[in-house]
Amino acid sequence: MSRSSFLLLAALLPVALSQLAGTNTAENHPALTWQKCTGTGGTSCTTQSASIVLDANWRWLHQGTNGFTNCYTGNTWNTTACPDGKTCAANCALDGADYSGTYGISTSGNALTLKFVTDSQQPNIGSRVYLMAPGSTTEYQTFNYENQEFFVYDLSLRNSRLMRLQLPCGLNGALYFSQMDADGGVAKSNGANKAGPKYGTGYCDSQCPRDIKFINGVANSAGWTASPNDTNAGTGTMGTCCPEMDVWEANKISAAYTPHPCSILGQSTCTGTSCSAANSTQGTCDQAGCDFNSYRMGDTTFYGPGLTVDTSQKFTVVTQFIGSPITEIKRFYVQNGNVIANSESQISGVTGNSITDSFCAAQKTAFGDTNTFASKGGLGVMSQASAAGMVLVMSIWDDHAADMLWLDAPYPPNKSPSSPGVTRGTCSPSSGAPSDVESASANAQVIYSNIKFGSLNSTFSGTPGGGSTTTSNPGGGSTTTSSTPPGNTGSCAAQYAQCGGSPWSGPTCCVSPFACKAISPPYYSQCL
Structure with missing residues (x-):
């Protein structure tokens, strides 16, 4: 997958990531509860009173803590305020967010709603938020999922006006763990990052994204190239890498869960060839990961509207991480009171319905893919990353790089759709263009609610x-x-x-x- 397109920014004012904390708009984190569980059957769960914070890359960046001159406009840096990366960090401030009015983000009790397009003075496209530690504005909640399970209830991938028209081809409601620093990179910045988790700093993932505008307290302005198809985005010479566990990436057509190990644990900065490359062993991380997408694995009747997991109705996703260290990642669903086991692979030479190192090796062979998952350490590295603590990320996005074809359609486009592993869903190869999705599905939204985390079999019955x-x-x-x-x-x-x-x-x-x-x-x- 590519998350360069994830940072689709069109907010009330031109947006960017900064390292100072602005004061023009107060930053108030929307409250969100979740539950920590023990025992069995979902009956011994303790409510955690927490909150969420908007990622810094969506925010307004301006000169001084209370100034109004932009440090970044459209997809161009203000070279007066930002002649170099360190000076830019000293000059520019990240401001507070109007969560519902500008970004379409709202919470109610244990439910988080992320709207795809929000009309303010200008439309905002997509969002990404992080779970904060209970009672904290300076630390993200971290999770160790070894021998644990993660539960999301009432998952609803829907259109807010047409209730049965859920997230269509080209859209992705994603929930995942990233090995971000719990302090948002404050310590690594040597004092340059004054904003921290309160303003959503420190993002990293296995794509080693180069569109993050500040990395470890330094602006990514050197060598910045404006995106040819996104008026708000671009890429710098630096990327920011870390292991990533995609618990849930989905729309109404297709769903996948995917671990992505990296050769370096924790957040690290890359440049040039040290940044990840698709389907290659070069770089720090495994971009492709080892995914389990039921359609791609040959079961075309398992997930979708009216199918075994009926995406026209609400459902629960349960993900189990077996062992310490982790040796297997299992997935099943609960819908209308029924526990539904994950689909079995129908691909010749690949057996099972869960992710293991042996499953991944067989899948890569069957699909003719490079086994970067193994070369970057496989589940062993994912277990180490988990033990160190990972941050929960929730988002809704469309894809300027690959039109989300890697999730729900034949991909890559230069291979025959009939080749094993190429077709990932029923969407057309011509679907998913952001301009089309943003126009036709502006009312789309995703709801994550009743999040639970705990020992195996503790979150549900x-x-x-x-x-x-x-x-x-x-x-x-x-x-x-x-x-x-x-x-x-x-x-x-x-x-x-x-x-x-x-x-x-x-x-x-x-x-x-x-x-x-x-x-x-x-x-x-x-x-x-």
Whole structure:
């Protein structure tokens, strides 16, 4: 994937990343709760009162802390304020954000909504936000997902006016972990970065993006080249790299989860060939990663509108990271009370429905791809990155570099769509152009809600069917269901209920006529 196109900036004022903190607009982080879970079945979860912050690259950059002269306009630096990178950092300030009015970002309790296009004095396209540590304005929340699971409920990829027209071809609602510094790069800047996490500084990922305007307290203005197809973006000579775990990249047509290891742990700066290159072992990171996209892996009826995972309805995504160190990454879904195992590979020579080092090696061979995943350390490096702590990123974006074809259409365009691994979804090879997407799908939005993180099988349970008692549901809390689950005899689990796993102390048999089926062996079994 490419995230150079991710930074699609068109806000109230010309936008950029800075290192000073401006005072023209107060910075108030929207509150967002999430839950930390233990035990099993989603019943032992503690609410964390946190907040989110907008990435610095979307913000207004101006001279002085309370000035109004732009340091960056359109896709051009102000050479008076920014004759070089260090002087620019000393002269320019990053200002506060009007989250809902300018950027289309809002929260309500445990739900985060990101609108794709927001009309202010000028339209804003897309956004990227980070989860802050509870009660902090100076530190991002970090996660170690070794032997843990991550749960997002009521995932809704929809259009705000046409409720069943969800994120279309060319759009991506993404949730992922990045090994950013928890202090937003303040320590590495040697005092140059005065803005820090309060203003969303310090981004990095496995693409080693070169459109980040400040890296470790230095402006990326040297050798800056304006983008030929994005009036607000460009690239400098520096990139910013770090391991990345894509938990969820999706629209209504296709979805993928993808680990991306790097040869250097933590955030690092690259130049020239040390920055990553697609499908190449050169550079610091694995750009392509090892992805599991059900359509690409040969199951064309698993994910999409009206399919096994029906993207016209809300659903839950559960991702399990097995082992410490991590040896496997598993995915399954919960929809309408049913736990749905991830699809199995239908590609010759590739077996399984989860990501392991052996799966990745077989996939790369079958698709004729370079196994950069292995050369950069595979799951072992991802485990090390996790143990050091990774920041949660949530976003909505379109793609000026590749039209999102790598997610939902035949890609690369110079290969036959019938070749193994080329076609990733049903979207047309001509789809996804940002100008088309921004015009036709301006009302699109993504909602992430009821985020949970905890030990394996701690964040959810299957929901019994029936009519008027309150029982736990996959999203946590409670819901009104039946007075007694159908067929419940007391000692055995009802239809859709958990009946086994590790750890599991509940019933291991199922009421007739249902049988206990391994959904995520050996960690979760369900009566089906």
